[in-house]
Amino acid sequence: MIAWLRRAVQAGLAVVGAVACMAAFAATPKDQLVIGMNMNNLLSLDPAGATGNDVLGVVANLYDYLVELDPQDLSQVRPALAERWEIAPDRMSLTLTLREGVHFQSGNPLTADDAAWSLRRVLKLNLAMASPWKSYGFKAANVERLIRAEDARTLRIDLPEATDPRMVLYTLATSVSAAILDRQAVMAHQKNGDLGAAWLLTHAAGSGPFALTEWRAKDAMLLDRFDGYWRGPARLRRVVMRHIGESLSLRFMIERGDVDLAAGMAGPDIEALKKHGGVVVQPVLRGTSYYVAVSMKDPHFADRRVRLALRSLIDYQGINAAIMPNYGVSHQRPVMIGLAATLPDPGYRLDPAAARKLLVEAGYPKGFGTTIRVMSDPPLINIATSLQATLALAGIDAKILSGTGNQVYGAMRERKFEIIVGRGGGGVEPHPHANLRALVYNPDNSDAARLTNFQGWRTSFHDPEINRLIEEAVRERDPAVQDEMYRRIQQRYEREVGAIQPVSQMVETVVLSKRVHNYIGHPSATTHLRDVYKD
CATH class of the missing domain: 3.10.105.10 (Dipeptide-binding Protein; Domain 3)
Structure with a gap:
């Protein structure tokens, strides 16, 4: 399969066409992670409006968040785009200092202006993912005043009403609405004042370890490594997500090695795979x-x-x-x-x-x-x-x-x-x-x-x-x-x-090929693939 796929790419065949043929072959390429999953509920990639656990895992690899939660201890907030942060003594504001030298996949520099604009955009569009922010008292009418860049690296978030600031940090780390967008790239596709919403349904403009190459709804999605990633290039060259609607089909495919990871399988098929020597069952x-x-x-x-x-x-x-x-x-x-x-x-x-x-x-x-x-x-x-x-x-x-x-x-x-x-x-x-x-x-x-x-x-x-x-x-x-x-x-x-x-x-519960290493399923569904690799 590896030689066939290379020839297909070299010949300039359509990427998704290549993916569609992958089911006929086993032993997935070493530098690619092939994920089998039901993509029926993957309807939008726009962080302002995308809902469901499936999109969380996609967005977490296309975009960066200001902070992250340790998957082994969710109470531990870790630096990401923000290298440090402070909670004011009165607990009514957070100040986050962004790291230097980060660039979006477009090549544009990532600044606190992008971060402020991304968060404000969620409230202005008032789609599904505005809900957690509205619960803190943010709304379109006050967000310009409350979320702002003080300079290129400093983001300040003033809370409209008293709340536990840990909740706000946790939302910044876990909610798809907290992904930081490339404002220039998104606004280049704005139509009728929609802040790029129509374009972002099927496109991405992030700084994450992988870039969106192709997405065909309920078919396949390809994410290719972003070599300019600020943490260093991901260990995998490509992540392929394939729509497999039937649990039994997923079971057969991971048994044969057609996929490296199977998600959303039925309980009886997972139980059967626990006896298979070539896979690992990981519950989260x-x-x-x-x-x-x-x-x-x-x-x-x-x-x-x-x-x-x-x-x-x-x-x-x-x-x-x-x-x-x-x-x-x-x-x-x-x-x-x-x-x-x-x-x-x-x-x-x-x-x-x-x-x-x-x-x-x-x-x-x-x-x-x-x-x-x-x-x-x-x-x-x-x-x-x-x-x-x-x-x-x-x-x-x-x-x-x-x-x-x-x-x-x-x-x-x-x-x-x-x-x-x-x-x-x-x-x-x-x-x-x-x-x-x-x-x-x-x-x-x-x-x-x-x-x-x-x-x-x-x-x-x-x-x-x-x-x-x-x-x-x-x-x-x-x-x-x-x-x-x-x-x-x-x-x-x-x-x-x-x-x-x-x-x-x-x-x-996901089922992994034993060829896959460093996959740590995140309890908040924001599973990062940047350190995953295969034998």
């Missing part, structure tokens, strides 16, 4: 939860007793034992595993008798009918099937409505659902506020508020006391006091029977 714990959510706009689930009954109708142990291996680990709290503030699991169990008693008290002695919306992909559909069966033990007749992400989460955003089996809840930043902001916080429960990025709002769960505690905790300066406040929030959420019940914390 994420901060996201698999959950069962109900709408409190629905009259059944507006009743606390019905929500409490539902809590006793989830087979947590059975789901985690039979369905979740290689997908998740048992976890029943809204705050992710591993943080000082995370409470031990409450130990919820399947208890149909307790559920039936609660339903009688709520006025539903014979149960009722409802629907479960869920994506058709495993493990979500499997969790929904288990839930359907256990709900029936208490007389609740639940019909499963499976669909695409837009159909399922779209109904949730419109607050037009009854039950959803889903995955989400922040957790990119290693801080309790990241989970609570996503799953619990709901400062305005009106339909007109349209707080669609808050899943608490989507479910119509609204507790003013919890909202107050979340707002106060993120401003608290004493770490011990702050942790205790987060524990109180979890305890109150348990007593109030929140509308979202976590079942399992997400594990992303």
